[in-house]
Amino acid sequence: MKITLKVWRQKNTKSKGQFETYKLDHVSEDMSFLEMFDVLNEQLINEGKEPVVFDHDCREGICGSCSMYINGRPHGPKNAVTTCQLHMRSFKDGDIIVVEPWRAAAFPVLKDLSVDRSSFDRIMSAGGFVSVNTGNAQDANSLPIGKDIADEAFMSAACIGCGACVAACKNASAMLFVSAKVSQLSLLPQGQPEAKKRAIAMVNQMDAEGFGSCTNTGACSAECPKEISLSNIARLNREYLSASVAGE
Amino acid sequence: MSINKLDSKIPEGPIDQKWTKYKSSVPLVNPANKRSLEIIVVGTGLAGASAAASLAEMGYKVKAFCFQDSPRRAHSIAAQGGINAAKNYQNDGDSTYRLFYDTIKGGDYRSREGNVHRLAEVSSSIIDQCVAQGVPFAREYGGLLSNRSFGGTQVQRTFYAAGQTGQQLLLGAYSALQRQIGMGNVTMHTRHEMMDVVTIDGKARGIIARNLITGELERHFGHSVLLCTGGYGNVFYLSTNAMGSNVTAAWKAHKKGAFFSNPCYTQIHPTCIPVSGDHQSKLTLMSESLRNDGRIWVPKNVEDAKLVREGKLNPNDITEENRDYYLERRYPAFGNLVPRDVASRAAKERCDAGYGVNKTGQAVFLDYAAAIERYGKIEATKQNLTNPDKATLTKLGNAVVKEKYGNLFDMYKQITGVNPYNEPMQIYPAVHYTMGGLWVDYNLMTTVPGLYALGEANFSDHGANRLGASALMQGLADGYFVIPYTIGAYLSTDIRTKAIPTDHEAFVQAEKEVADRLNKLINIKGTKSVDYFHKILGKIIWDECGMARNEAGLKKAIADVQALRNEFWTNVRVPGEVNEFNTELEKAGRVADFLELGELMCKDALERNESCGGHFREEFQTEEGEALRDDENFSFVSAWEMTQDAQWQLHKEELKYENIKIAARSYK
Numbered sequence: 001m002k003i004t005l006k007v008w009r010q011k012n013t014k015s016k017g018q019f020e021t022y023k024l025d026h027v028s029e030d031m032s033f034l035e036m037f038d039v040l041n042e043q044l045i046n047e048g049k050e051p052v053v054f055d056h057d058c059r060e061g062i063c064g065s066c067s068m069y070i071n072g073r074p075h076g077p078k079n080a081v082t083t084c085q086l087h088m089r090s091f092k093d094g095d096i097i098v099v100e101p102w103r104a105a106a107f108p109v110l111k112d113l114s115v116d117r118s119s120f121d122r123i124m125s126a127g128g129f130v131s132v133n134t135g136n137a138q139d140a141n142s143l144p145i146g147k148d149i150a151d152e153a154f155m156s157a158a159c160i161g162c163g164a165c166v167a168a169c170k171n172a173s174a175m176l177f178v179s180a181k182v183s184q185l186s187l188l189p190q191g192q193p194e195a196k197k198r199a200i201a202m203v204n205q206m207d208a209e210g211f212g213s214c215t216n217t218g219a220c221s222a223e224c225p226k227e228i229s230l231s232n233i234a235r236l237n238r239e240y241l242s243a244s245v246a247g248e
Numbered sequence: 249m250s251i252n253k254l255d256s257k258i259p260e261g262p263i264d265q266k267w268t269k270y271k272s273s274v275p276l277v278n279p280a281n282k283r284s285l286e287i288i289v290v291g292t293g294l295a296g297a298s299a300a301a302s303l304a305e306m307g308y309k310v311k312a313f314c315f316q317d318s319p320r321r322a323h324s325i326a327a328q329g330g331i332n333a334a335k336n337y338q339n340d341g342d343s344t345y346r347l348f349y350d351t352i353k354g355g356d357y358r359s360r361e362g363n364v365h366r367l368a369e370v371s372s373s374i375i376d377q378c379v380a381q382g383v384p385f386a387r388e389y390g391g392l393l394s395n396r397s398f399g400g401t402q403v404q405r406t407f408y409a410a411g412q413t414g415q416q417l418l419l420g421a422y423s424a425l426q427r428q429i430g431m432g433n434v435t436m437h438t439r440h441e442m443m444d445v446v447t448i449d450g451k452a453r454g455i456i457a458r459n460l461i462t463g464e465l466e467r468h469f470g471h472s473v474l475l476c477t478g479g480y481g482n483v484f485y486l487s488t489n490a491m492g493s494n495v496t497a498a499w500k501a502h503k504k505g506a507f508f509s510n511p512c513y514t515q516i517h518p519t520c521i522p523v524s525g526d527h528q529s530k531l532t533l534m535s536e537s538l539r540n541d542g543r544i545w546v547p548k549n550v551e552d553a554k555l556v557r558e559g560k561l562n563p564n565d566i567t568e569e570n571r572d573y574y575l576e577r578r579y580p581a582f583g584n585l586v587p588r589d590v591a592s593r594a595a596k597e598r599c600d601a602g603y604g605v606n607k608t609g610q611a612v613f614l615d616y617a618a619a620i621e622r623y624g625k626i627e628a629t630k631q632n633l634t635n636p637d638k639a640t641l642t643k644l645g646n647a648v649v650k651e652k653y654g655n656l657f658d659m660y661k662q663i664t665g666v667n668p669y670n671e672p673m674q675i676y677p678a679v680h681y682t683m684g685g686l687w688v689d690y691n692l693m694t695t696v697p698g699l700y701a702l703g704e705a706n707f708s709d710h711g712a713n714r715l716g717a718s719a720l721m722q723g724l725a726d727g728y729f730v731i732p733y734t735i736g737a738y739l740s741t742d743i744r745t746k747a748i749p750t751d752h753e754a755f756v757q758a759e760k761e762v763a764d765r766l767n768k769l770i771n772i773k774g775t776k777s778v779d780y781f782h783k784i785l786g787k788i789i790w791d792e793c794g795m796a797r798n799e800a801g802l803k804k805a806i807a808d809v810q811a812l813r814n815e816f817w818t819n820v821r822v823p824g825e826v827n828e829f830n831t832e833l834e835k836a837g838r839v840a841d842f843l844e845l846g847e848l849m850c851k852d853a854l855e856r857n858e859s860c861g862g863h864f865r866e867e868f869q870t871e872e873g874e875a876l877r878d879d880e881n882f883s884f885v886s887a888w889e890m891t892q893d894a895q896w897q898l899h900k901e902e903l904k905y906e907n908i909k910i911a912a913r914s915y916k
Binding site: 030124125126137188190 | 298301302305316317318319320321323325326335337373375376377378379380381382383384385386387388389390391392393409410412415416419422423424426427429430436438461488490491492524525527528529530532533659662663664665728729732777779821823824828829831832
């Protein structure tokens with residue numbers, strides 16, 4: 001099939017970007033969206049032009065690298081998939097597809113479709129861990145954890161840190177990302193001793209990075225490729241409030 | 249061929265006391281000295297992140313590097329199945345010895361006893377550590393940890409977190425690493441690629457790294473350097489590895505004197521989604537667990553296979569007597585559950601004979617119809633339904649299969665557009681893991697003093713074939729529980745060495761060589777893209793040094809790779825500039841290294857005149873087509889030294905089995 005792409009091109013963080021239009025004449029419906037970009041880049045290289053820079057790595061939906069804003073939606077038109085798992089059979093012959101990078105003050109564009117998400121790492125450094133040094137651990141089965149709790153913690157831990165929640169949010173809030181980590185650890189007994197400190201520290205770092213506030217529109221969860229639930233945000237709010245009251 | 253250069257430094261004593269005694273006698277570094285000792289960790293997957301975090305906790309100054317935009321994205325994250333540990337929580341007779349034994353046997357008797365026993369010993373502590381970090385492993389209703397079984401074992405020792413075990417373990421190690429970064433004990437350099445190792449007086453003393461955003465080269469000093477940079481499966485172009493996975497760090501170390509071991513041992517996983525066309529950029533694994541209930545077959549008649557390929561015959565219309573369940577036919581005892589290498593070769597054999605079932609002729613069926621019917625009948629019995637019709641049975645059976653394998657079936661449908669509940673899945677083997685890697689001794693040190701290799705980057709634990717759920721175990725064992733001890737043996741002798749300023753001649757020279765090479769690549773200004781060369785290289789290696797190898801093919805492949813390398817260096821086109829974010833330039837550097845490694849893989853395969861594990865030489869097989877090992881002549885680790893550019897000398901480390909009796913592997 002034939003596809004027309006309007007792709008955001010930007011040389012570096014400081015320069016101004018603009019859309020460029022490209023036409024692809026032989027797109028197979030079996031291609032993934034990123035494989036279509038491989039074809040585009042091969043075409044650009046053969047024409048002596050610079051290929052489009054975009055983040056990608058595992059191409060099986062788990063590393064969280066890929067990050068394209070496709071026709072106004074992070075990771076494109078299908079629910080619960082990353083861009084790398086989106087296939088061209090989701091599009092029609094003759095389609096015009098607009099592709100942009102994540103847009104958020106805390107995710108500056110590095111080049112073309114690649115953005116800097118190191119703010120997520122810094123939020124993790126602020127409190128997204130259990131303080132246990134190697135070798136300190138007791139036997140793994142000495143602390144039973146109910147299956148329902150363990151499963152719930154796992155659902156929160158499934159976040160791949162791609163940043164689609166931020167890109168989807170009109171305020172560019174990182175609440176879904178932060179709340180998923182806070183929830184995972186506060187649900188588990190291992191995370192309890194630091195629960196209050198963690199909530200405060202991670203929220204403070206999130207604010208310091210320039211992410212916006214949460215206004216409960218739910219776009220983050222709707223666009224999340226791993227379907228991280230909004231209830232995580234409710235839990236973060238409870239943790240944060242109780243920590244604030246406790247004067248942490 | 250010299251043997252004396254390779255001292256594995258396995259401690260003396262009985263196998264189950266070597267590590268304990270070693271730990272009690274290894275020299276320590278006092279806390280004050282640790283503060284002034286700097287360690288460079290390259291790669292932040294399971295091995296790298298766990299090593300960097302643990303060493304920083306101990307008080308060393310750590311600098312960590314990864315090419316991804318965050319340490320959390322290393323390809324360990326994609327591991328699905330699980331992690332082995334000899335906990336014996338299931339009370340099914342597991343023990344350290346059994347895990348040790350299974351790993352040696354699974355590796356087809358080509359790994360080192362001392363290292364493997366240590367791996368089995370520390371396996372339990374890994375699970376403890378991960379649970380303490382908040383890794384949400386699967387649990388039973390009583391709140392205790394759940395286990396499942398995996399190929400090549402008779403016990404349930406695999407811990408898992410749904411089909412995302414690698415992700416959860418990596419996020420655990422990543423959170424420990426981020427904690428140390430926040431505390432200022434680790435300096436993290438993301439989007440940095442190691443371009444070379446710097447050696448001074450024969451010792452590793454630092455690296456040259458490239459900032460991938462600005463293109464600038466940086467010099468970093470370290471008292472020692474740890475390479476935790478994964479395997480080299482991407483030499484095949486198509487593999488289950490991530491797009492960025494590469495051999496560059498290990499290869500640069502190899503060029504600076506580190507021996508490269510067993511490069512011909514590659515693991516081909518039997519259940520991957522087949523190639524759909526020339527645009528294919530990577531292959532996706534379907535968990536091995538699917539072979540528990542699925543039946544693998546091709547049409548019995550070659551005409552039927554042809555009609556299926558042309559889309560003129562629906563596989564569901566091929567009657568039972570016209571199907572060849574070739575694994576069940578050839579291996580009645582293990583059937584569809586034979587080990588990975590055996591299942592992969594059998595699929596290739598059928599497809600080569602003309603029985604392949606997709607457009608390219610390289611696919612076999614993995615069929616769930618029988619399982620759906622069987623589960624349907626069981627459900628009908630449970631629900632007291634008498635004489636249920638076929639539609640009811642299918643509905644009931646589908647529900648059971650969905651519960652067990654739903655996420656995998658969804659993934660298959662997402663990628664292929666075919667509904668596997670109605671039509672048999674198509675699968676084909678794909679490159680998945682590389683057992684070979686940098687040669688290391690018991691301390692995980694390469695042949696370059698101060699230079700270490702951890703995880704998949706080293707060769708040490710899996711012999712010629714890795715068992716499922718053992719890669720995660722090894723990565724974390726090396727990082728959490730081995731290197732924190734063994735590095736003391738070296739650093740305790742280095743406490744008087746002050747940090748060497750990076751304007752030292754060796755750094756200047758190394759940086760200049762890196763810069764020259766980058767400029768050379770970009771100034772070729774040829775006519776073919778990097779991917780063009782990578783795809784051709786991948787096809788050569790896959791065809792001649794893949795699932796089956798033979799002398800003539802390997803010799804041809806060596807010549808072809810050499811010719812391709814020459815063409816690459818005269819005709820590759822790398823657009824853009826050196827001093828900018830240039831993903832084509834990154835790829836070009838990596839493919840240039842694969843073009844050298846590919847030759848060495850073929851040389852190693854040519855040298856090894858036997859079949860073992862992932863290495864199957866067609867000349868060395870039984871009359872029934874099974875692998876024929878030659879313990880008399882090939883019970884050794886090959887360790888290649890690069891004497892000059894693309895010239896190698898082979899060294900051998902003899903493998904001694906003092907605790908395990910060597911036997912043939914049979915699955916008949």
